[in-house]
Amino acid sequence: MMKFLIVTQDMNIGGIQKSLLNLLNRISEENHNIQLRLFNKQGDYLGFLPSNVKVDDCGYFISAISDSKRDLLKNRNYIKLIVKIILMGFAKVTSPNFIYKMLFKLDKDKTEYDVAISFSQDNYTAVFSKGCNQYVTDYVTSNIKAAFIHSDIINESADIEDMRKKYRLMDAVINVSNSGKKTFDEIFPEYKSKSFVMKNLFNESEITKMANQSYGITNPEKSLKLVTVSRLSYLKGTDRILKLANKLKEIGFHDYVWHVVGEGTGEYESSRLRQWAKENNIDDKLIFVGNNPNPYPYIKNSDVFVFPTRTEAFPMVTIESLILNTPVVACRYSSVDEQITNNYNGLVIENNDDAFQQGLISLMSDGFRKIHDWTESLNSYSYENEKNYSEFNRIIGELEEKCRAHDRVDRK
Template identity: 30%
Template sequence: MKILFVAQNFQMGGIQKALINMLKEISLYEKYEIDVFTFSGGELMNDIPSNVKVTTGNLLLQLIATPFAEVKKRNNVWHIILRIVCMIVVRLIGSHNFYSMLLKKHRNNCHYDIAISYFNDVPNQYFNKGTNLFVDQFVIADRKLAWIHTDPIKANFNYEACVKTYKNFDRLLCVSVACKENLINFLPQYQHKIQVVYNFFPIEEIKELACQYTPFHKSELDLISVGRIENSTKRFDLIPHLCKLLKEASINNFRWRILGDGPDLLSNQQLALQLGVEDVVEFVGEMKNPYPFIKCSDVFVLTSAYEGYPMVIGEALIVQTPVITTDFAAAGEQICNGHNGLITGFNIQDIFQVISSVMKNTELLHNMKNYIEENHYTNKKAQEQLVLEFDVHDRI
């Protein structure tokens, strides 16, 4: 079976890691011949299995599919100018026309059994799109699938654009049951082709990587958060405020480490200084291997406003670290409240109350860790779901 995955880039990110994990899983089966077409590269390119054939877009497509902040970091004046020109052109002629011109030059004449647009392809943005368009108009395939990684309503998907975009796809695959339900509510006319496939995790690999080094000296209680430092969705700016509330409650015996990079990193560092919590919160930066930090921490904390099926929660549970998370739609699909973690409201006071209660109740933390050790994380459900989608030909 010949399968094509289409990606925007392989920069460090949850969707990119989810794709890497899926490629690792299905590349183990000889019956699947896998191609990847990615608009741009990134640091995760080296993690793609060696038996997967990878094609990358031309320079113009690479620049468009790379976040502008990353382009500026490269200090290539011509690339920056070209990216700015593209930003002007796309506003003049529209995203659809712009991407159509670019993608037509990358038309794929191979015949695939399945072609997959793996990124959200957010219709309301000028960039961060094109994978759906490419699979729909420039790929020959028996079946075409689109992956949905988030809540379409909270992520502000455009209804008219989605109706048009997903019309020619055979399946819309969501990363959680909650995501599926939200998409059905958003696009009820397509409910017959909306299904769920959970994210995969390289479980043994994560366990091995988690033991590669000792990242820090233990405090009485170590908290950790990992992700792209972007406040509108991930809300990392809440963490300095939460640290201030904890210190005001005379809770000082902790260290909260934040792993990741992103557009709001500097402003969050400045906020920590302004609030006087730089002694308990540490911005570690981006780590290629964050798992030792997660494994050595007592609690993983996710503060997001919304999520689809976050990779970081699964990764924390694999290395046996209990989780405190906001109550995003699919939280209950990963967290058994009170057993392997705790689910809290989105309000800063709600998060503070849960964190402070854990800090005061070491027995609760101990019990959650024991539960995780006795209930190992597996890919079984995701494997069953994927087989149903990929092997549909065998059932016809």
């Protein structure tokens, strides 16, 4: 039995959190001692954690800076909001890394672990959307320290030199796609020997079970049924959906219904987008559902899954869609060819606004012919879950052996 510490931001609905949940389910089956440490102890997925996973947080101040201003206002947690604003001000004068350093010292973990994993890579697009790597490298005692990378680091405005310093202190850097490892090795050739690939895990039986649950929607039988499940934002291509819906209205194409499951902030809040659809008289065609911990009935009961994202590493939802025999139409991202076989179980479109519109309009005008062929192809689809989990065990085993070898050398 091994003692694991896994550190991440939260358990809100999202691809990284779902990937972690699936990994925890597998690790917990082997009766390891698992401690999950959250910067912000919240999220719909908390209720789905295995019973033998212990959960804690990094203290009040880390929780304050990790929560969003919107949620703090919504929950009327004004003291935490004031704390967050003050610390954001200090971070701009000093640096986010300095603030994390000061706050981590208030809650340093004295437990010794066999394996410590930073599951959320640093996000450099916001002041306080990082810290997991720093926490694991500097404030945790563990025989093995590893970091996961779930994003396309070229397209995430990353601070390469800051990443270089943090990954130097890791024993392993685990990418979730082959293309991700290739990019990492090109940027950090000095760390190539400790970079690995472990693709995300999926609980196929649970996905199928949840997809069969009632969800209270009756789609028109003859209409083309589309679905998108994603965070609502510019990076995820939500604006492309709005532009396409307007274009379809202009050309008089009305024979479709499109459910968009997910939530955003600011101009991309689902309530605002619902109002936009209503004002444009397409709210019966374009339906913004909001967040839902079970999006699978929407996916299963749709003809095609549409993924207009501008950047991804190895998205969970595309594989989940294929598992449910729903073909995927996606804008090209770094690992798309590892997931979708073009014109066999879906369609890969070049990643620009014009190509997205033209590709979808052409497909929708074609009716169901191509989609039917893709769906037939998915009858034989199988995801390599066991192979990917075996790779995780192989990585940990290899690092354990290196630790033992170092111990033997030290004793000599």
